Amino acid sequence: MIRLRQLAVCYWLQLKILLFSPFEGFLAVVFPLMFATAALLVYQVSGDPEAMLYAAIGAAAMGIWTSQTVSASTLVQRERWAGTLELVVAAPTRFSLVLLPITFAMATIGLYSVVATILWNWWLFDVRLEVENWPLFVLSILMATITIALFGFLLSVTAVRYRTSWALGAALEYPGWLLCGFVVPLDLLPDAVLPLSWILAPTWAVEGMRASAAGESPWLDLAICGLVGLGYAALAAWLGVRLIDSARRDATLALT
Template identity: 80%
Template sequence: MSRLRQLWVCYRLQLKVMMFSPFEGFLAVVFPLMFATAALLVYRVNNDPEAMLFAGIGAAAMGIFTSQTTSAAMLVQRERRAGTLELVVAAPTPFAYVLLPSTFAMATLGLYSVVAVILWDWWLFDLPLQVENWPGFVLSILMATFTIALFGFLLSVTVVRYRTAWALGSALEYPGWLLCGFVVPLSLLPGWALPLSWALAPTWGVAAMRASAAGESPWFELAVCLGVGLAYAVLAAWLGVRLIDSARRNATLALT
């Protein structure tokens, strides 16, 4: 119970910080609408309703992914700049139990983008969302959010040793949109890029969203999405211990 309370407190506090942060608030509120507008303006040229719906669903998921890449990469860096990273690492609570609820808070804020983009598409482009399987669609959104949070957890752990972690997160944002098939079909990607796409949980999450919208079964995509996300969590937990131990041995944790 004490561990669950600690996770809840970290999650709630991080969510409050993000909601009242000017940068995080702008990123969460404005960016998803900008990205959705740009994507749908491109697709509207051909006047293809199916393509517009494809892009609209992908654009709704882009906001969740965007809420993780740059923010999760900067998570440890913010602690380092504030001079609290050493205290967090030295605390009895495992380092992973501090990062994990923080990335889930970021993903929770990213859920706003799904609703906002759907309403934005309907209001600006007259593109109502047509969903045949609403329970599967909602479950797919939640699964995509869950696994993207675990991807952010892995990213935040991986960059603990780097000064310019924010740059790595920003560099992953736009290639991730392509590799996950948010606005471009995976069939248009070169063959060597497909294994990279399959290794990204959001690829399967957005595929499940589209399958549910079309009235098809999303269960295979959901199962793969969950499996890949849990692999992220296991790898991040293992890396967290190894990287922190290495930083302690080499006295490189501060990296200011």
């Protein structure tokens, strides 16, 4: 019960901070609309309504991915710059339990981009999102949000020991659009990179969104998405303990 209260309080406080952050506001409000516009302008050339709908669904998830990869990977770095990382590491609460609710708060902000992108696509490109099964479509969006948050959790943990690892999130932003099948079908990708797509949970979540929109069953995609997300959480929790313990043991925990 105490752990749940700590997670809830940390989540709520971070969510309020993010809501008033100019950087997060710009990242969540402006970026998704820019990316969706660029993607749909490319597909508009073909004049294929099905292709436009395919891109519109993928563009709706792109905002969550962007807000998470960039923000979560710089999360620890921002604490380092503020001089508060030592306090976070030294706190009685496990380090991973401090980072986890913060990444979930970031993903919650990213949920706005889904609604904004859907409305933007409708108003600007007249692409109406026709969904056969709305409950499963919403569930797929929530699965995408949760698993992307867990992926951000994994990224943020690595930055506690390696200062330059924050750049990994920025480097993954645009390749992730392709590898997760947001705007390009996975069938068009080289076979050599498909395993990378399979270990990214958003790949399966977006497939679930498309299956739900088409009236097909998304359960297999969502089950795989959930398992991959749990793998992220387990790996991040293990790394969080190992990296900090290693740094303390070797007296190399240079945080500032």
